[in-house]
Amino acid sequence: MILREHAEQQFAEELEALKKVDDRPCPPNWILSPWAVATYLLGGKLENGFVVSPKYIGNRRLIEIAVATLTTDRALLLYGVPGTAKSWVSEHLAAAVCGQSTLLIQGTAGTSEEAIRYGWNYAQLLSKGPSIDAVVPSPLMRGMEIGKIVRVEELTRIPAEVQDTLITVLSEKLLPIPELNDEIQAQGGFNLIATANNRDKGVNELSSALKRRFNTVILPLPAHLDEEVEIVDKRVKELGRALELPAEPALAEIRRVVTIFRELRNGVTENGKTKVKSPTATLSTAEAISVVNNGLSLAAHFGDGVLKAPDLASSLIGAVVKDPVQDSLVWREYLETVVKERSGWKDLYRSCRELS
Numbered sequence: 001m002i003l004r005e006h007a008e009q010q011f012a013e014e015l016e017a018l019k020k021v022d023d024r025p026c027p028p029n030w031i032l033s034p035w036a037v038a039t040y041l042l043g044g045k046l047e048n049g050f051v052v053s054p055k056y057i058g059n060r061r062l063i064e065i066a067v068a069t070l071t072t073d074r075a076l077l078l079y080g081v082p083g084t085a086k087s088w089v090s091e092h093l094a095a096a097v098c099g100q101s102t103l104l105i106q107g108t109a110g111t112s113e114e115a116i117r118y119g120w121n122y123a124q125l126l127s128k129g130p131s132i133d134a135v136v137p138s139p140l141m142r143g144m145e146i147g148k149i150v151r152v153e154e155l156t157r158i159p160a161e162v163q164d165t166l167i168t169v170l171s172e173k174l175l176p177i178p179e180l181n182d183e184i185q186a187q188g189g190f191n192l193i194a195t196a197n198n199r200d201k202g203v204n205e206l207s208s209a210l211k212r213r214f215n216t217v218i219l220p221l222p223a224h225l226d227e228e229v230e231i232v233d234k235r236v237k238e239l240g241r242a243l244e245l246p247a248e249p250a251l252a253e254i255r256r257v258v259t260i261f262r263e264l265r266n267g268v269t270e271n272g273k274t275k276v277k278s279p280t281a282t283l284s285t286a287e288a289i290s291v292v293n294n295g296l297s298l299a300a301h302f303g304d305g306v307l308k309a310p311d312l313a314s315s316l317i318g319a320v321v322k323d324p325v326q327d328s329l330v331w332r333e334y335l336e337t338v339v340k341e342r343s344g345w346k347d348l349y350r351s352c353r354e355l356s
Contacts, residue, residue: 004242006102007055007095014040015096017050027071029147029189030097034067037096041067041089055092056085057231062217063089069215070097070149075170075192077155077214083284084219085231086195087153093193094149103139107154109202116140116158116165117175130179140192141175147189155194156203163210166192170213199282221285225270228258228285235289236296243293245300250307254292256348257312260339261288264320264330269338276334279320279327291315313351332356 008015015032018040024033032040039046041063043054056063069076070093078086094101105116118141124134135141143150155163169175173186194214197203222228229251236249261283263269263276281287295311303311321327335356339349 007091008099008101011040011053011055011092011095014050014052015099017046017048018052018096021046021048021050027189029187031099032096034071037067037093038063040096041092054234056089057227057234058085058219058222062219065215066093066217069217070191070193072215073173074215075166075194075213077211077216078193078195078219079216080197080219081199081221081284082197082282083286084221085285086197086219089219090151090153090193090195094151098148098189100148101151103143103148103150105139105150105152107152107156107158109157109159111158111162113162113165114138116152116162118177132180132182135177135180140169141184143192144169144173144175144184144186144190147187150190150192152192152194154196156196156198156206158204160204160207163204164207167209167213170210221265225255225258225262228262228288229255231285232258232288232292236292239289239293240296243297245296246305248305248307249292249296253295253307253309253312254288256309256345257288257291257316258285260316260320260334261285263338264334274338276338277330279322279330281320281322281327283319287319291319309348310351313348313355317352317355328356 002009018032018036022033022036024035026033030037038060039052041055042060043052045051066076066078066089076093078090080086091101094103105111116138118138119136121134121136124131128134137145140150142148152166169186170192173190175184177183196206198205222231232254233249233251236254240249259270264278265283267278268275291312292307294315295307298311299305299307317331320331335349335352339345339352
């Protein structure tokens with residue numbers, strides 16, 4: 001069993017349904033038109049009655065801008081705090097545009113220039129000398145050769161001098177191979193989607209020269225409680241099916257987790273009456289999904305299969321308390337002033353108090 005299918009595998013039926021009804025013009029090497037790509041991301045009902053599920057729940061205009069950017073010679077930078085679905089949107093955009101989301105460079109502090117440009121098969125290099133056969137293409141080189149979308153995850157985690165390797169590719173649409181006195185020219189359909197955040201430690205700011213090569217779309221955290229609850233509920237159900245967890249998420253428990261995250265994140269309760277301190281953690285939508293998913297696992301394997309407060313407590317505390325000194329104080333104060341006093345939350349208060 002595949003633990004996690006690629007977007008183009010998981011939603012192959014939807015992509016095929018969109019192809020059948022899509023009669024709008026497509027840019028070179030795109031499998032869908034920009035309209036169909038946006039419909040795939042945002043969901044909707046097609047003329048033949050087929051329902052496309054939404055992959056992104058939020059501002060429609062942001063997705064339209066992102067798709068429109070990919071039709072130009074500008075690269076796309078999805079920017080925002082951790083957990084705002086940047087990687088998720090990046091993967092689904094690539095799947096819908098070119099049917100392949102696997103041309104991926106994962107940015108880390110150890111990402112080298114070779115990982116972005118190309119490497120060498122040293123056995124070939126030693127036996128035959130420098131030649132095109134000895135070149136080991138990177139995902140970027142392969143994407144340029146076949147005209148596909150290339151994804152760069154966590155661009156700001158890559159050292160600054162390595163980031164700037166992309167400048168020539170994005171400006172000139174070519175990748176020089178000076179060792180062979182040769183170059184790779186990008187085919188139609190090639191473009192780059194990068195994701196970045198500026199909140200985590202270890203972030204390397206982009207140079208102004210590199211920033212100018214991107215059109216930046218900032219993905220915000222969900223604006224409303226109901227919107228965030230819907231996102232968490234949808235993703236938890238999808239993950240539960242993929243992991244075959246014999247438990248169903250409880251919407252009331254999801255709402256409590258999301259409410260706690262939003263209040264601690266915003267520094268005020270949802271009704272606006274009580275100010276609270278914020279912890280050092282980001283408390284993103286992605287972390288809320290993780291908390292509920294861990295709770296479901298506990299309920300499924302060590303409980304009665306019904307998600308309850310004790311199943312959520314340990315993961316909830318782990319998500320909030322990243323700094324054992326500062327965050328512990330913030331969490332205890334929030335427990336005593338907000339959770340304890342809230343009607344219908346006594347079970348969650350007791351469960352968290354026992355572990356705190």
